[in-house]
Amino acid sequence: MVSSTTKNCLAISGGVGGAKLALGLSHCMPAESLCVVANTGDDFTHLGFKICPDLDTVLYTLADLNNKELGWGQHGESWNFLNALESMGGETWFQLGDRDLATHCIRTQMLGSGASLTETTRHLCQALGVSVNLCPMTDDRVATIVHCENEDPVSKNKSIEPMAFQHYFVRDRCQPAVTGFSFEGIESAEPSGEFLAALASNKLGSILICPSNPFVSVDPVLKLPGVLDAMKASPAPVIAVSPIVGGQAIKGPAAKMMAELGMPASALAVAKHYRGRIDGFVIDEADALLKEEIEGLGIPTIVTKSVMVTLEDRIALAKVVLDFADQLTS
Amino acid sequence: MVSSTTKNCLAISGGVGGAKLALGLSHCMPAESLCVVANTGDDFTHLGFKICPDLDTVLYTLADLNNKELGWGQHGESWNFLNALESMGGETWFQLGDRDLATHCIRTQMLGSGASLTETTRHLCQALGVSVNLCPMTDDRVATIVHCENEDPVSKNKSIEPMAFQHYFVRDRCQPAVTGFSFEGIESAEPSGEFLAALASNKLGSILICPSNPFVSVDPVLKLPGVLDAMKASPAPVIAVSPIVGGQAIKGPAAKMMAELGMPASALAVAKHYRGRIDGFVIDEADALLKEEIEGLGIPTIVTKSVMVTLEDRIALAKVVLDFADQLTS
Numbered sequence: 001m002v003s004s005t006t007k008n009c010l011a012i013s014g015g016v017g018g019a020k021l022a023l024g025l026s027h028c029m030p031a032e033s034l035c036v037v038a039n040t041g042d043d044f045t046h047l048g049f050k051i052c053p054d055l056d057t058v059l060y061t062l063a064d065l066n067n068k069e070l071g072w073g074q075h076g077e078s079w080n081f082l083n084a085l086e087s088m089g090g091e092t093w094f095q096l097g098d099r100d101l102a103t104h105c106i107r108t109q110m111l112g113s114g115a116s117l118t119e120t121t122r123h124l125c126q127a128l129g130v131s132v133n134l135c136p137m138t139d140d141r142v143a144t145i146v147h148c149e150n151e152d153p154v155s156k157n158k159s160i161e162p163m164a165f166q167h168y169f170v171r172d173r174c175q176p177a178v179t180g181f182s183f184e185g186i187e188s189a190e191p192s193g194e195f196l197a198a199l200a201s202n203k204l205g206s207i208l209i210c211p212s213n214p215f216v217s218v219d220p221v222l223k224l225p226g227v228l229d230a231m232k233a234s235p236a237p238v239i240a241v242s243p244i245v246g247g248q249a250i251k252g253p254a255a256k257m258m259a260e261l262g263m264p265a266s267a268l269a270v271a272k273h274y275r276g277r278i279d280g281f282v283i284d285e286a287d288a289l290l291k292e293e294i295e296g297l298g299i300p301t302i303v304t305k306s307v308m309v310t311l312e313d314r315i316a317l318a319k320v321v322l323d324f325a326d327q328l329t330s
Numbered sequence: 331m332v333s334s335t336t337k338n339c340l341a342i343s344g345g346v347g348g349a350k351l352a353l354g355l356s357h358c359m360p361a362e363s364l365c366v367v368a369n370t371g372d373d374f375t376h377l378g379f380k381i382c383p384d385l386d387t388v389l390y391t392l393a394d395l396n397n398k399e400l401g402w403g404q405h406g407e408s409w410n411f412l413n414a415l416e417s418m419g420g421e422t423w424f425q426l427g428d429r430d431l432a433t434h435c436i437r438t439q440m441l442g443s444g445a446s447l448t449e450t451t452r453h454l455c456q457a458l459g460v461s462v463n464l465c466p467m468t469d470d471r472v473a474t475i476v477h478c479e480n481e482d483p484v485s486k487n488k489s490i491e492p493m494a495f496q497h498y499f500v501r502d503r504c505q506p507a508v509t510g511f512s513f514e515g516i517e518s519a520e521p522s523g524e525f526l527a528a529l530a531s532n533k534l535g536s537i538l539i540c541p542s543n544p545f546v547s548v549d550p551v552l553k554l555p556g557v558l559d560a561m562k563a564s565p566a567p568v569i570a571v572s573p574i575v576g577g578q579a580i581k582g583p584a585a586k587m588m589a590e591l592g593m594p595a596s597a598l599a600v601a602k603h604y605r606g607r608i609d610g611f612v613i614d615e616a617d618a619l620l621k622e623e624i625e626g627l628g629i630p631t632i633v634t635k636s637v638m639v640t641l642e643d644r645i646a647l648a649k650v651v652l653d654f655a656d657q658l659t660s
Contacts, residue, residue: 078408080408084430105377
C-alpha cells in the first residue's frame, strides 16, 4: 500500500482501462475502503455460460491473473477447449480460454442455483484472493444494444440494425458504424445493493468514473434508475478520467464511436458528454490545451499523466485522482 | 476394412471394453452396416454439462481420439479448466479435460435447444468423422442407481444407500460394496428410434453384447421396455462376449461386484446372468475349461482370444464373433 485514506472510494469501471485504475486505487487504500462497480451491460450467455466481460477483466486484474498482452482473459491461458470446439464446427467467435471457462462455469452454476450476480462475484473474488469489494452495477439483466448503420447490399438502402453488444464488439470487431445505444431492461433494473450501499455511505470520499468507454461502459451504470440521484445526494465529488487522450482511445472503439456519432473524438467532447453528472475531470498532459475550455463548461479539471503503462503509473494516477477529490471536497 | 459382410450388426456397448470390440467390428463391415447402441444409464449432469461417458468413450474410440492410457477421455488432453476450477474451490472429482469439455458443451447446447440425444450424438459423430451409426439406448432419462452397503460409523448399524452411478464409480472409486442396482426412469423410457430400427431390420445378422459390465452397462440396455422382445423376435442370434477372463474383469468393477453380490467372479456366472437372453457366448482361452459347463446351460459357447490389446486383437475378436453369429444362424 502506497498511501492510505480513511475515506471510501467508489470506482465505476468498464473493462481494461477501468481495471487499470481500479488496481492503482487498490494500492492506495485498505481493501475495505474500495468498492469497484463494474458495468454488466456487456454480459451475455454464450454456449450456456453466463459471461461478464467487465467484471472478469476487473477481477482478473485485481487478482493479478490478467493477460497483459491481450487485455482480456487470463495470462498463461490455453485454448484447447476452443480448438476442439472449432474442430467440431462449434461457435468460436468469442474466445474462451480453458482457465477462463472455470470462472464462467462456477458463475453459471451459482446463478442457476439462485445466487445473485453480486453473491457470485463475491464468491469468485474470495476464490481468487481479491479482497476489494468488486460488484456488478445490478443483479438484474441489462443488455447494451448497439444501433448500427446497415446498408442493404442490393438496394443500397440504409437502415438501423440493433446489435447485441458482444456481436458488435467481438464478432464484428466494432466495424459497423454506430448511430446510438440503448440498454434493454434498464428501466426496471435496480442498482445492486453493494452499489447503493457504497453510494449512501457517509464515509464515501470520492466517486470515480474510470477511463472507460463513456457510451457503452459508463452510461449503463449512470443510467440505472436512482444512480444519478444518489450520486448527487452524496457529498463525495464525482470525478471522471478521460478515456480519450490526444484524440484517441487508449483501447477500444470510443474514439471511432465518437466520430460516427458526429462529435470530435476529444477529451473536451467526453467532458461535454458527462457535463451535469461530474464535479471534476481528469485529462492527460497531451490534452493540456483543452483544460481551459473544459473548465469553461464549469467542470474543474486537472492535467496529469493518465496513460497507465506500468503498475507505478496506475498507482500514481490513482493518487492524483484521490488528491483531486480531496481538493474538491475541502 | 479387413472383411465385409452384407448383414447388419447391432452391438450393445458400455464403455472401454465395448468400445474396443465396436472398433474391431467397424473394420469388418461397411459403416452403414454397424449400429452401436451405448448405455446411457451412466449419464449425468455435472457443472451444467450433460455428460454421457459410454457414448463418449465409444465416440472417441471410433474417431481414434481416445486416451489409450486412461481408458476414458481424449488423448493429448490438457486439464487447465479443471486446474483453474480446483484453484477456485470448484468440484473436481469428475475429471473434465479441456478438449472433452467441447463435446459436453456442444451436446448440452443441442439438448437445451430441443434436440434429442440421438440427434446430438449423430451431430458429434459427423463432427468427428465417425460414420458408424452410434446411438444412445434411449432418448429418455434413465439413471443407474447403485445400492451400496453403508455402515454407520457409530452404531455399526448397516443400511443400504442408493448412490448415483458416477458418485459410486468415479467419486467413490467403486469402493462401497454393492447389493444391487436399479434404473430410475426405465419403466417409462423408450428405446431410441435408431436402436429399435436396428433391431427390426431384416438385414440384421447379429446382436452382440460387448464385453461390458453386465450389471451396470448391459442390463440397463436389455431392461428397456420392449428390447428383449425385439431381440427375441429378430432372427439374428444374440451373442455375449464375457467381460470376465480368468476370474477377473479386464477393466472396471464387474468382478468386485460379482463377489459382493454373492456369485463367483467367473465367465460361467456371467453366462448364467445372461441365460435366457442370449443364443451364444464367447469366452477367453483362459476360461476354456468352463466351456462344457456353460454349454450345459444350453448356451452354445466358443473359446477364443478375447483380451484386446492391439487393434489387430479387436478386429480378430470381431471376426470370430461375426463368424460365430453366422454359424448360429445357419
